[in-house]
Each structure stands twice: as structure tokens, then as C-alpha cells.
Amino acid sequence: MDTLVLSKGKMLSTHPGVRAEATFQKTIFLSALAIIVLLVAIFLSLLIHSVPSLKAFGLSFFFSKTWDPVSATFGVLPFLVGTLLTSFLALLICLPFSLAISIFIGEYFKKGALSSFLKTVTELLAGIPSIIYGFWALFVLVPIVRNFQTKIGIFPYGVGILTASMILSVMIIPYAASIAREVISLVPSDVKEAAYSLGSTRQEVITKVVLPYARSGIVAGILLALGRALGETMAVTMVIGNSNRLPKGFFSPGNSMASVIANEFTEATASLHISSLIEIALLLFLVTMIINIIGKYIIKKISVEA
């Protein structure tokens, strides 16, 4: 062979394969670069198209609770509240279940049929499309909530913040569970043995040694589940009630930032309306970006220490 192959396979310029090599290197480099360019382009597009709305409302956009296409006044507060309420309530509801699954697979049943079964089920839960969750919630959860509301004497919307939080919590269980499970199973056994040798019960070792040790991983899992909840659209749109008024409580109908875009974007004709909706999209983009970066950063730190 008349090819001299150096460290990265850079060949002598006399070889005919040199062009193929250079093309290959350039292609993969540009591909990696393209992803960065894509992301920056997404951000810039959202920003540019938000400008009319930014210019018209400025900071008051975030504090105004009026969203009225007719009078062309737009404020995002009702949807901020709707998003925060549904996401945090969903997190709260899903936590005991996600933690239980992660302790089940990470501590009690590390191997065996039971643990594979639960792992498979958790993955399937994550794989079901959100429209299916929404559809099911609309026809099964909403009547249940409606019955409950009639029983306790409030207006039987059926839809609303609570219903949306309920279906959302089911959807984010697998996200928090899988990361928590990883860190819990990585807790070194000699720390656990030390606690056992001092006469601790299994529950005490889990709650006082394993969980504190795995604390940052669990936080990362929660953050990533939160990120997922914030951006979830279809299931929430179908059961949150589509109301642009500031929700008064958990039984009120409302809208999240994602659901108002889903509901109104195709019918919006006025450019200010469209721009305001895009500004909401920009806000969603930035918030989920920050949460994801923090979550991934924590996970990276943990894997380095491990």
C-alpha cells in the first residue's frame, strides 16, 4: 500500500483517496456545526418575530392578565400561571410514584423479573404519544373530575388546572424515575454497609444514607421532568379548559403557554396577535433551555465523580 496513514488518517497528498478523506472530515464537521447553527437560527427567528410584541408591550407583557385578541391587548400572566400551576402540581403528584419506582428498582429489586417488568412498563409509559393521554383524559378523567366537583358543590367544569395536572403527572413519572433510579443504584455499597453495621434498618439506610447521597441526581431528574412538563402541549390542551382568564384555583379552567399557542395560532390573523404568540414561544424556549442545561450539568458532574 502506498498510503502513509498518520494519527487521524491524514494521508500524503499524492494519494487519490485524499479528496475522499478531506470531504469526509469536512462533512462531519459541518454536520456538527449545523446543529449549533440550527439552534441559533431558532432563537433568532423567535426573537425577530417577537419584536412587534416586545415593542408594543415591553415588560408589562409579563404582568398583564388581559389576553384579548379583539382589543389587541396581550399579556402572558394567565398562561404563566396556568403553566406553573399545572407543572408544579404535576411534579408534586408524580414525586412519590417516581421515587417509589426508583427505590424499588434501584435498591430493593435490582435484578430479576419484577425489576425488568417495572423497567419495561416505565419505558412504555414514556413512549405513549401525548395525544393518546389527552384523548383518554378527556373521556375518562374529565367525567370523574366532573362527578367529584358536583359532589362537593362547585361548578362541574370537569376540565381545568387540576385535570391537566393529573394527566401531566402520569406523563412525567418515567422521566424523574429513570434518572433517580440510576443514581440510587450507583450509591457505593461500602457506605451502605457502614450504616448496616451500626444497626440500621433497611428503611433507615435508604432514607438517611442512600437518598441524601443520591440527592443531586434526584434533583436533576426532577428538573428534567419539570422541563418536560413545561413544554407538554396536546394532553394539556385537551383538558385544561381553554380559558384566557387568570385561573382562580385548581378547579378553574385556564390555559398554559403551550396550549394557548396550540389553540390560537392557526386562527390568528392580526400581526400583533401572531407576534405575541411567538413571544410566548420564545419564553417557553428560553425557560426549557435553562432548565435542561442545569439538569444536564448536574448529571455530568455526577458521572464525573462516579
Place this chain on the structure above:
Amino acid sequence: MALHRLRLRIWKDRGFKAIVILFSFLSIVPLLLILFYIIKNGILSISWEFFVELPRPVGEKGGGISNAIVGSLLLVIIAGLPSIPLGIAAGIYLSENKKSRITYWSGLAVDVLQGTPSIVIGIIAYLWVVVPMGGFSAFAGGIALGIMMLPMIVKATEETLSLIPGSLKEASLALGVPYYRTILRVILPAGVSGIMTGVLISTARVAGETAPLLFTAFGNAFMNWNLTNPVHSLPLLIYNYATSPYPEWHRVAWGASCVLVVFVLTLNLVMRTVIRRWKVQF
């Protein structure tokens, strides 16, 4: 050391384990309920006609979801065509150049892209494709879905290739095989199972997406093979029919949900066998 409250601690230990097991299995309940309802309500609609006929207008019985199935297929193909090669190429760069600055920022971009809400991607595809083209189209929908598939394929490729031992590359290079051939003919084939998994996972994920299609592919009551026109998809059909007031359409939506869920779950199972059968052991 006096061992007080011993009985209490032992009961707490047993109770805790019971609660953990209980809550773990309670988490399965929603999955079972959903599958049960979908199959119970949807199975009646499933028939040969269901797959090959077009939807009927309101009030008429019968009809099918053929346009939605074809549309979904078209969209996934349009999405995969650019994103699979691009994703694999980027994944190769990221796994081969771990210390480069571009790798750092590209990896970050991949993570951010993966966590971006699908509705935002839909808006981007609207701004970039629908507006210039002057209307909704299958092409726009495909681009939206393609952007969503991209980060998953990059990650799957990068992680798979990083796990391949360096000795394989060394063996090939030591034989005088050029670097680019080593990657394409030796390393990539060794990582086929992991990359296939990434492609399958991302396909399953985007096949079920609705939000990015709301203002790109938009939906179409008729069969459409023209990529520059709006096209229907299974999730879009389910959304439209489920939120409509017509019980007949609800029935169709249950049937379509059945098809979609079976498709997604089958892909998941296929993925497992792919991993087991094609995995190269080192």
C-alpha cells in the same frame, strides 16, 4: 446503647417497603387503564375498510383513516431523509473529536434541541417553510418532525460509537486503511444496533406527535400525495375527531388511537429484539 423503640423501627422498615412496592405498582395502573380503554373502544372500529377508506363526512357511518395513515408515513419519511444522515454524521464528529470546542457547543445544542417543546418547533417550521411557501404542506410538517428527530439520532450515534473500543479502529488503521474508510466500513457497522435503536426511537416519538403539525401539515380530509399540499396524520386526526362533538367521529378516533398505540408499542418491542440480535459483543 439502649435500643429503644425497636418495635417501632422494625414496623417502619416493613411499612416503608410495602409503601414503595404499592406506589410502584400503582404507577402501572394508568398505563393499564389507557391500554384497556383504547382497545375496548377502538377494536370495534378496526376492519379492512378502516385502513383503506377515507373518512366519511359527519353523519355518515363507516369510513376509515387511510389518508391519515398514508400522511403519517409520508411525514416520517420526509422527516427521516435529511435528519438521519445529518444526525449520524454529527454523531460521528462528536464521538471522534471529544476535546474539540465545536463538540462541546454542538453537544450542548443537541441537549437544548432535545428539550425544546414540540410546539415551538412547529412555530419554527411555520416561519421557515409555511410562510415562504404560502401555505401548509406535508413538506413543512416533515421538516418540523425532522428537527425533532435530529437530536435523538445524534445522541444515539455518539453514545454508540463512543462505546466501541479503540482497538478496533487501531486494528483497521494499522492495516493501512484510511481513516474515513475505517469509520464507514468498520466503526459504523459495529455500531449499527445502537444507531438503529436511535432511529427507531425517534421515529416512534415523532410518529405520535401532534403539536408541530398543527400549523405545518395542518391536516387534510382527503388523500394527498402531493408534498406541497397539506396532509393528514394519525395524531392530527385523533385530535380533531376527539375534540369534536360527534360520537361517530369519537368512534373513529378510538380506532385510530388503537392503531397508533399498537404501532408505537410494536416499534418498542422491535427495538428490543434489534438490540439483542444485532448487538456486537466486544
Place this chain on the structure above:
Amino acid sequence: MESAILKTEDLRAYYEDNQVVKNINLSIPEFKITVIMGPSGCGKSTLVRCFNRMHEMVPGARIEGKVFLKEENVYDMEPITVRTRIGMVFQRPNPFPMMTIRDNVIAGYILNGIKLNRSKSDDIVEQSLKEAALWDEVKDYLHKKGTFLSGGQQQRLCIARALAVKPDVLLFDEPTSALDPKATSHIEGLMADLKNTVTIILVTHNIAQAGRVSDFIAFLYLGELVEFGPKGRLLTTPKDKRTEEFLTGKFG
């Protein structure tokens, strides 16, 4: 003969179908240092883990026979009770990385939910650290996490932690094999002082260490108790040929 604080009766231990400890009858005298010595893999670690009921925590592990702590069968007691009366120090120091030095010492109380008032816990911390010969080195750093301590200091912290729950017996499972010679001699000197208040059982494969610290030696080979006796007699005139071969380095 000194009184025996720990007695085993036909003790057998298994991992699945593999028998690792074979019919051991042993009497451990109180307030002495008994060394369990033998080549790697002879079952000595498994043996002592049958004393504090840690062996049974391994999936597939099984025990038959009896172990008596002061006339009570350890296998008729609650395991967590047994472990507060028979403590353990491990081969690699394992202080709790999330706790301060102070909390590490009283971890046995904290983890078991036993609330101590401030002055009582201060007393226990000081006394345990003094018994472990660590007090002077860490008394100004009690509220820092112990990660800055050297290997030898960390091991003494683990000893203090085990002592704080005031066990009757303290098991040392090759406690100095991960430490340098200076730290090793520190801990060996410590054990000589400790035996006045707590019975010590030391597992080691290091004959020289056994010679330095022990009062009694039990020689274990392939899961069997080959010989047991006072140090002087066993090391100079062993009764069994296998003991003699081990001592002269025919196998390690």
C-alpha cells in the same frame, strides 16, 4: 481460662451451594484480642460476618449452626440489635461523605433515630474520638466533612464511630491493608488500648501483624478451624502441620 464472650457451635456458612465455613466451634475470650488468621479465601471474612449477621445480607447466602453472644443466640435476636452489640470496622475506610466529622461519630444514633441532647452527644463524640486516638487531630474541625482526612485518620474515625454505640465486641476486617505502615502501627497500638473495654476480633492474613497484636490466634484454612490457642504457643509450637506450613510461608 478467661470467660468466653462469643461462642460458635457447628457454624456453617454457604454462598448458594458453595460451603465457605465448615463446622466451626470457637470460643472468643472477653477483653482480649483474638486474631482470625489464614490465607486469602479461607473464609475468615465470611466467618466474622456471621457474627454480626452481615453475611445473610448477600443474596444466596445461608447460615446453619449457632452463635452465642453472652449465652444468647445471635440468630434468635433482631439483626439490628445484634449489630449494635457487635460492631465492625471495614477494610477500606468508609466514613459517611455527606456528614460532618461530629455527625459521623454519632452516626449510629442519628441513623437509628435516637435523639441525644447536645451535652450528651458532645460527651460521646469526645470520648469516642479519644478512644480512637483521633481527638487531638480533629477537635477543631468537628463541623467539617471528613473528606480531607488521611486514610489512617478516616479509619480511626470509623473506629470512633463503631465505638460510640458501645458494643461488646468489635470486629476488624483487615483494617490496615489499605493503609501505610505508619497508620498501620497507629491502629495496632490503638487496639492494644481498646481491648480493656471491648473484646476485639481481628481478621488478617498478615502473620507479622498477628504476632504483634494478638492474645489468641485462630488459624483458618479452607473454611475449617485448624487450630486455636494463645499467641505464644501457636506461633512457636503449632500443633497442626497446616499451621506450621502457613507460618513458614509455604502458602499465603
